[in-house]
Amino acid sequence: MMFLNILNKPFRRIFLGLLSVILWPCMTAMAGEIALSFDDAPWGGSEYFTGMERTEAMIKSLKDADVSQVVFFCCSDRTQYQNGRKRLKLYAVASHLLANHSHSHPDLHKTDAKAFIEGIQQAHDSLSSLPGFIEWFRYPMLHEGKTRPVRDSVRNALEEMGYINGYVTVDNYDFYMESLFQRALRDGKEVDFDKLKDAYINILWSAIEFYDDIAVKTLGRSPKHVLLLHENDLAALFIDDLVKHIRGQGWEIISPAEAYTDPIATHIPDVLENGQGRVAAIAREKGYDGDYRHPTESVEYLDKYFEELEVFKADEK
Ligand SMILES: [Zn+2]
Structure with a gap:
């Protein structure tokens, strides 16, 4: 600062201008990029939304946030109920992508490879005629097989079908936050929606930072991320508020197609534990000795967090 004070005003301006030009590549390199992905579509009606209401709210929320494309990983057995297929078409009409999340959401750690592959094919036969469909497969529970033969036979089958792995890079427990919300509604509790929104955003942002940190430590850079939702x-x-928050941190929302152009998309990690997504799997492969799972990926942690924040209160009426 002393140095800047010594410079007279025009020189100071030139100096600061030059400094920002030099630092600009570093500043942009620090800004992250992330795509949004939503699993288990079309999810049935709940205590709060019918399936159709949720789809309409989601499309509006994404439009309000000016997010032009996200991907919905779909289970074909759910398309038969509650306007399932119609809802998926609405997502496609709104320029979003639809991809394969199996027929009935089996866990590859508990299913044999042959039945699992048949489920992928069944989903493909049902979903591929929908507009916006793309040959990406997301493993239910992110379980890619407990043994090498099982893992590799599914990987080979996907390759033969022309699929890529619709991996995530940011794992989290959004599904458990959702179950806490549904339970509170069922129990007739009063919901503080502002606190619920803050909790949702804070938990997800901390997961993004956590996996980005692992990436920087193991890849030496921040990759194009894919957020699991x-x-x-x-x-x-809350997706519009989450997007606002992410952008407020200097990050950019990108399309999933762009995210899967990152070099990590073609780096298939030779590990058996893929449950926290691609970044964590690559970190495992490289022998990273830090934590692979964020503390918020815990039922106990989230129970306590929501309780302390008083997100839900017993209705005293
Ligand atoms: Zn799922």
Whole structure:
């Protein structure tokens, strides 16, 4: 600062101008990029929204946030109920992508590879005629197989089908926050929606920062991220606020297609634990010795967090 004071005003301006030109690449390199993905569509009606209401709210929320494209990973058995197929078409009409999340959401850690592959094919046969469909597969529970033969036979089948792995880079427990919300509604509790929104945003942002930190430590850079979310009520209620928060941190929302152009998309990690997404899997492969799971990825943590914040209160009426 002393140095700047010594410079007279025009020189100071030139000096600061030059400094910002030099630092600009570093500043932009620090700004992250992230795509949004929503699993388990079309999720059925809940205590708060019918399926159709949720779809309409989600589309509006994404439009209000000026997010032009996200991807919904769909289970084909859910398309038969509650306007399921119609809802998926509405997402596609709104320029979003639809991809494969299996027929009935089996856990590859508990299913044999052959049945699992048949479920992917069944979903493909049902979903591929929908507009906006793309050959990306997201493993239910992010479980990619407990043994190498199982893992590799599913990976090979996907490749033969022309699919890529619709991986995530940011894991989190949004599904558990949703279940706390639904339970509170069922129990007739009063919901403080502002606190609920803050909790949702803070928890998800801390997960984004956590996985980005692992990436920087293991890849030496921040990759194009893919955020795991679910097609649930909290997303439909708060996605615009979450997007605002992410952008407020200097980050950019990108399309999932752009996210999957990152070099990590073609780096298939040779590990058996893929449950926290691609960044964590690559970190495991490289022998990273830090934590692979954020503390908020815990039922106990979230129970306590929501309780302390008093997100839900017993209705005293
Ligand atoms: Zn799922």
